[in-house]
Amino acid sequence: MARGELRIYLGAAPGVGKTYTMLEEAHRRAERGTDVVVAFVETHGRRHTEAMVGDLEVLPRTELRYRGAGFTEMDLDAVLARKPELAVVDEFAHTNVPGARNAKRWQDVRELLDAGISVLTTVNVQHLESLNDVVAQITGAQQRETVPDAVVRAAEQVELVDMTPEALRRRMAHGNIYRPEKIDAALGNYFRTGNLTALRELALLWLADKVEDQLDKYRADHKIDATWETRERVVVALTGGPEGDTLIRRAARIAARTKGADLMAVHVARNDGLAGADPATLARQRVLVESLGGSYHQVVGSDVPRALLDFARAVNATQIVLGASSRGRFAQLFSAGVGVTTTALSGSIDVHLVTHELAGQGRRARRSGAALSRGRRVAGFLTVLLGFPVLTGLLAIGRGLSLTNDILLFLAAVVGVALIGGLWPALLAAVGSSLLLNWFFTPPVGRFTIAEGENLLALGIFVVVALAVSWVVDTAARTTRQAAEAGADAQTLSAVAGSVLRGERPLMALLERLRETFTLDSVTLLDQGVVVAEVGQPVCTRPAEADAEVKGDDDITMLLKGRPLEASDRRIVEAFAAQATLALRQERLTAEAATAKPLAEADRMRTALLAAVSHDLRTPLASAKASVASLRSADVHFDDEDRAALLETADESLDRLTRLVTNLLDMSRLQAGALGVAPIDIGADEIVPHALDDLGPAGHDVRLHIPDDLPDLRADPGLLERVIVNLTANALRHSPPGRPPVITASTLGGLVEIRVVDHGPGIPEDRRDDVFLPFQRLGDRDNHTGVGLGLALSRGLTEAMGGTLTPDETAGGGLTMIISLPAADPS
Template identity: 90%
Template structure:
């Protein structure tokens, strides 16, 4: 049975029309003859969405009871039994009522797909797991419902339902999204223009990444190597020479002409030892390209133009920037050079040859030869001086046989080969054979050989001389192999630099490995469990991999794309060892992050004790003075004086109790040891009770709490403390003729309690400072309290799963907004 197809309608925020567009698509499918049913649609009271359901078949929802309360959820069993071709399932990120078949709605959708039923569904960008924290940082609202990104990326189609922030706010103001009583709070909080613009950009960027991923997969599946200019990508080739800075800046200007273009710098490390590359220059150029918003890459290849083009095609580059050849004109006669060759082979990729100061001036640095120039010169000088000297010595000395003369000349050739290498040795062999023939082989003085034995001896002499020269040349090749090892070392050094700069060193390391060896994918396994993976298609079993490299007994790298050569395996093993180190580093970092709150708690306790010594002494001194006066036998107090002293002692002790309680709660909060017992409560119960705790001043606060406000899911005691602190702060700053106001409203899955004062207010750039301990911004009396009220209130609110944010009061003043989650439908009293 074929698996069903998943189509997701992605929105940047509630109200952009995802459900409406999804229902439009359902009607189109039904008109084409597709068997369509509505499994679950949440209209949220929007009449246009409700009307769009029309005559589509609706599968009745399942009735469920939880804690004595009845609820409805999508009836998964009924939809499976009905077996339509297409099911409409709204709100992909949704938690089902406890006791349902699956905990999450996306798990229900997965069962429908496995049963061969295609699904239309919706999701907002703030519900994507990877963006949840980013959205919370932007909007100040943490989303409790999330869905794994992989599920959305796996969908056959993801369609963005887009709307400008201005249009969405107009739709909100017209009452097409929320009820009228919720509109003002929504427009002033989540639906601010800046928030909506940021969410829209997040949605567009996320979808662009998915589209690019789909394109890369299509190109890989269809073996398409040609460049598709779907996005401008500029690759600048670096040699490690001083001209690299010029090339990088020119490539950056080319990339800046197109918004969103990618800039990538690549250095091809030659197999023969990175001829002409300056590691220090490459390091500086890497910093430069990254500071310009680009990325640095390094690949290994014996053919530089082909390696460069392979990289460019792998990243779907549209342009390549190269420096004009630094070689002289004479050298260019024998070899076209990298620039000319790359241009000839580039195909659809545009190649820019950029001139620079060193263009055409010849290479100032060359790859080291097998033997140094001085040794080669010494070898030729030995031939020119040594062979005539040896001939003269043998001519005037005691007469030796031809065999002895041959051995002496052979020794001379061996010496020349050891000093100067192949070419001086070959010259010595030829010159020696001629001298032996002229001076020592009968008939002497003529280049003829009378006896065949002498001819054989001379032939053997030449062969041995050439053989010795070849041995020296082999040693030179060994030197070049050492240079290749140097190239590998530099590659690893470059990788190490990228790992140190990256926020996720392990993923950076695997990505570098994939790029360096042009692999399809790299997977890291720890005890046969996938820890990290890059590329496509990914293999998770050794049997599916083209190569397997083991870092230790537990950690294994699986490579997909091509088999490794023996020379490549050494460096990949080094990659594997570094991957194991990076994995351990990430785990240590996670453990350190877990220990950080404990250290922060210790620091906070120390700061608390140091900062509140005065605030502890003041109420203690006042209470002690009042009690001491009452106990004194030297002074007689009347009833009014006695009552005043008792009231002073009572107020001082109450103040001391509040201070100590705040200190203990702040300490427990920082240590993560504050107990939170969240239940379902009504704001209309908590807020008046908190104002009663303030005494007579609390009765001046005005309350506007709707009767139909949803229940909160919070700790009543902690919430009361928050309201007391915020109301006391508002009373302290409000003028006598304009007392504070407390309002409450529902916004989605949140209830907002607003404590509004009309005092002097606080500049927006100082809003974060009010939540720092020991801050008393704007207090007329800067000696009352330890400045812990707002810091503690925010901590208590966040401990209950909510947020506390400041806002401007229209007309002047400060509004503190407490946002707490509503009680789950399964828990409502």
Template identity: 80%
Template sequence: MPRGELRIYLGAAPGVGKTYAMLEEARRRAGRGTDVVIGLVETHGRRHTAAMLGDLEVVPRRTMTYRGVAFTEMDLDAVLRRRPDIAVVDELAHTNIPGCRNAKRWQDVQQLLDAGISVLTTVNIQHLESLNDVVTRITGAEQRETLPDAIVRAAEQVELVDMTPEALRRRMAHGNIYQPEKIDAALGNYFRTGNLTALRELALLWLADKVEDQLDKYRADHAIDSTWETRERIVVALTGGLEGDTLIRRASRIAARTKGADLLAVHVARSDGLAGADPAALAKQRVLVESLGGSYHQVVGADIPQAVLDFARGANATQIVLGASRRGRFAQILSAGVGVTTIARSGSIDVHLVSHEHAGRGRRRGPMPAALSRSRRVAGFLTALLGLPLLVALLKVGPQLSLTNDILLFLAAVVGVALIGGLWPALLAAVGASLALNWFFTPPLFRFTIAEVQNLLALAIFVTVAVAVSWVVDTAARKTRQAAQASADAQTLATVAGSVLRGERPLIALLDRLRETFGLDSVTLIDDGTVVAAVGHPVCVAPVDADVEVKADETLTVLLRGRILEASDRRIVEAFAAQAAVALKQERLATEAAAAKPLAEADRLRTALLAAVSHDLRTPLAAATAAVAGLRSRDIQLDDEDRDELLATTDESLGRLDRLVANLLDMSRLQAGALGVVAIDVGAEDVVPRALDEIGPDGHDVTVHVPDDLPPLHADPGLLERILVNIVTNALRHSPPGRPPVITGSSHGDTVELRVIDHGPGIPHDRWDDVFLPFQRLGDRDTGTGVGLGLALSRGLTEAMGGTLTPDETPGGGLTMILALPAGGMA
């Protein structure tokens, strides 16, 4: 059975019209004769969206009860039994009620697709797992419901439903998205113009990446390797040379000329695995690339121009930046070089050949390291000096052989010397052997002349083969030594990376690993003469005291004390130094972030306070103002019942306003440490009724079970009453009709507990601490009243009196708040 197709309508924020567009498509499909059913659509009370349902067939929802509250979910089994061509399923990221077949709605959709049913669905950008933390930082609102990006990326079609921030805010102001009482708070919080602009850009960029993936797949499926200039991508090729910084900055300027252009740096490592580029220089250049917003890549290849072009074509790059050749003029005559070869093979990719101050000056090469140790070279020379006379004596004393055999024996001797001592002893042996063959074995004997041409040719071949074999043996030994050194360097750097990743302080771990690796007494990092980190003893604090000094960047220097390092070791130390600069930068950024966190938290609270208070002060004020205006109006005739109702409204609104202001003042005093607490022994039977009276008519519905023999509480009566008002008000807000909260009391040793029990939907255990955060409401439980301050204030007031306020689960569903205070006479 073929799998169904998934079409997703992606939006930057609620209200942009995703569900409306989805239903438009559903109606078009149904009009063309396709079997379409509505699995689940959330209209959220929006009349235009509800009207789009029209005569489309709707599969009845499944009603479920969770913690005493009824919920409706999509009836997955019913949709599967119905087996339409297309099912419309809204809100892909939705979390199903416990008891459903799947935990997430996207899992329901996967089952529909597996059954061959195509699906139309919707999702907002903030629900994507990869962007969830970014959206939280932008909006200040954490989104609990997420889904993996892979689900959306795997969709056959993703359509962006776009709307400008200004148009979306107008829709909000006209009441087309939220209920009127929530509009002001929404416009001042999540739906600020800046937030919507950022979310819109996130949606556009994410969709652009999705389209890019589709384009890459299309090009791969159709074997298209030519560049399609859909987006500017600049590739800069790095060799690890001194010109690298110049090339990177030039490429960055080219990328900056086009909005959204990508900068990619690539280094081609030798395919033989031997060290070629300076690892320290490459590490610094990698940091520079990333600081300019680019990415660093490394590929392996023997043909450098081809490897660069293969990478560029694979990345669909439009331009390549190369440095002008550092080789001298004579070398450029003999070989075209990387730049010229790349240009010749580049095809439609533009190639920039950038001049720099090191161009044409030749490559800086250090002294070529000896392939073999000193002792082996000495042994090779001794073998040549002693072995050749011995071989001559043996051939003269022994049976006479032909010249060909003599040449073969001397060639074997030269090869033996090459294996023992390398190139120079072998060259000495080759020269000595050729002279010996000419003098002792080639007619006329004992003269450096050769009578026959073929003998001359044989000696010439002998010398050529001897030199070639010596060169090959020496080269193989040198490569072996270089490979061993490269392997050791790679293992050292890998160990460094592992220790840094595992360490809590990467910089200290890096310096300590450097000291341990090279057996140093101390390693010190200084910044413009100031010590910023050091390990070992005694610590080196000045360049004059150091045995080795290595620059990490313009201002940072690593000082080593203990021994002088070899040139090959110094390259690895330079790589350590470059990483130390990165680690120091990360530590400083972490410190700055930690210092900014309290300020950011204060700003978040201030923003939340202004947003919440702007709405929640206005609501009771508006109600009271309207009631007073009605009472004062001379154009309206009011009877006693209407007048009493307006007075009651005024009284209730002013009471809400009074409680809100009192909570704000108390929270301010509490955070400033200026809240006065006067604790005395007070009975629960006195405080609880006063708190319920302050709540108003709803408070009289609360059931109270406080034992007559309950010990008094040692508390501030006014603060205790405030705590109870906030807790009970919160419980009333979430209690189902006909099941009001219950207050019970009990004593446990030197503690008295008052429990406020409700039978509402409850709160997941992992979110119990969230209810005590200031200006927080738990997502979809926002009732439009209060600033989310009551429980935070209640816990603060309780702790100020030496007590605790903790949540617990109500048996059968709901939330119980346990207020524990010292018993009277025990404090």
């Protein structure tokens, strides 16, 4: 069964005509023979919208009860049963009433699409998740109903219903949007011209991104590599040299000439050696690019011009900014250079060669620094200047060695100098030693001539070997230093990978980084042959379609499309695949934990509720039923006294049951934030006595200490009375005989504190917060009385009135409950 298609009408603000336009399209489809039903349309009393519904089939809504009120929602089951070709569903971001099958209407729409039903719907830009905070900052109104951007972007069509701010305000003034009593407030607040202009721009920019995604997909599907100049995209190439700052600023000025142009900086890292750009310079230039509103990218390639152009074409760049060559004219005779080659191969992409201070000055490629330290080089030169004359003198005095042995000793000395000071001291040693051998030890002695051909050959081999050994030693030292720098770069890349894995979507970020680094068309991750993540276009889902296949583990496979992998790249990609496997597992574990936690919490609460309520519901019900059943029995005759006793038992049981149900309902209202609070200024000396009266005879034993000059406090009298009743009843239950609870009151700053003090066993300090958890009865001597809601409810009621309820230790043993509420305003 084919999946239905989704068409969304996007508006910048309420009243632009989204629903009206949606209904117009529904009528057009119906006239063409499409089976259309109106699943849900909210007209908000707008007569033109109501008239546009016309003769379209309207499905009845389902009725739901919530908090004692009735609500209507779209009847999802009725739409699925009716199974039209097209359903009209208004207000895509709407939150359904609790009790509906799905929490959000967009989830209802997803079920319709999965069932093969196409949907027309509407949404405002302020309901998009990514723009919700921006809209709140602009308008000052926080929108609580949102829809994920990805859900809207996945729609086959998104159509902007646009209207100028002036036209929308005129529509508002004519009463076509809100009722007359709301018009002035709306025009002066949310519907100000500046607000509407900003919202309109947000909608246009967001939709432009959506259109760009569609264009990229079309180009990928049709294998279009040529640049389409739909939007200016300026790519600036960075070598890691100091000229990069000039190039970035120049590229930023080029991008700024066109509204909405993109600025991207790219560095091509060579994959054929250890030498590279200065990481510190690139890091600083990345900060500069991002501060100018651009983005930084890095790709790998041995052919810099081709790698740069591959990246530019992949992002549909229109212009490339390069620095003029820093090489000298002599070097340019042997190689055209990156700038000239890029220009020749760029095709329709414009290339800007920007001059800079280093252009044409013959700047050498960046070296990783001298192979050896300065101290070692100085030691090498000193060894040549001091050691070689000494060696010459010793050999001249001895005169017992042949020329061959003399050459070998000097060669050993040259190797030693190379090990100590590197290339340049060794070159000096090789030249100097050849001259010394010629003058002092090669016949004719004392002259720079050589009489025998063998001696000439020996000296020639000596010079070649000395130079070769010097070069090898210096290259080895330089390579060692470069390897150390490469290791440091690897640590930096590891830190970057760690930051990716710690992000919100580590897996997708990792795959995107891999695709970008190696200039791939797409990267797909398969788990046992099933696609679990993908980036780029076109996506390959089978190994036969991919240009490269890399295993993450026995089940996870990564498919790469775009170009075959070089052997030097495969090791790095395998590391990416391993990290992607870990990221996939981490995301799954996180999702499972997030799903399991509320379920475990709900199960714990449900178990506690059943365990606590099962006894306390049955006991009063059983007592009341037994009393009523006895009174109704015709087999037994009760006198007036017995009848009164049975009625009293039934009355007390029903009162107990009422208190239990009331506490449960109030607790649910607190958790749902639906408890009504009406605070007034009232004195504690008025509230506390009423609370004690509610406790019956037991309340008469409680001692009161309330100062006459205590200021009034601000609270809801009914709620505060219930808090005091619960706390006092709890204190009475734990107080020893002869030591009843005490209620005192005092002021502290701008607060009035009411203390309910008992001298019972108390509660350990590390368990005090546990007494406020629902269904807890810590320390109750009678653990079969109540369901453990009293203290939890008391804290919730106190906090609902803007106060706090905290436990403290009673001096001499026991527990003191402190109710802190704001004092009344003396004015």
